[in-house]
Amino acid sequence: MHQVSILRSCHLIPxxxxxxxxxxxxxxxxxxxxxxxxxxxxxxHDFFLFRYLVDVHASRKAAEERRVRIRALGRAGR
Incomplete structure (x- = not known):
């Protein structure tokens, strides 16, 4: 038997x-x-959550890109 758990409703616009x-x-x-x-x-609450998650994702992605650039520059200087 397949069970579905609904966590909360949302407003979808076609x-x-x-x-x-x-x-x-x-x-x-x-x-x-x-x-x-x-x-x-x-x-x-939804607005804060969606906004927060987008900001967290963007900042993590930017930090990872900085780390990659730093590693690449470090290797280029060797």
Whole structure:
């Protein structure tokens, strides 16, 4: 038996493009639409969490890139 745990709800907005598909209905749009925007403004906690995670990821990536450059420069000077 397959179990699913829902941690919290989220507000998804279908990516309509230039024209909204009139066949989409609220009960079936999750199966009909391929792309969605996630609304981070639904709850202040979500906004903080998404913003925090993006900032943490960016700072870790920048730090790793600096380490790689430093190692490469160190090897070039030998």
């Amino acid at each position: 990516v309509f493009g230039k024209v909204a598909n009139r066949a989409w209905e609220s009960g079936t749009v999750l199966n009909q639409c391929n792309k969605f925007y996630l609304n981070p403004y639904l709850r202040h």
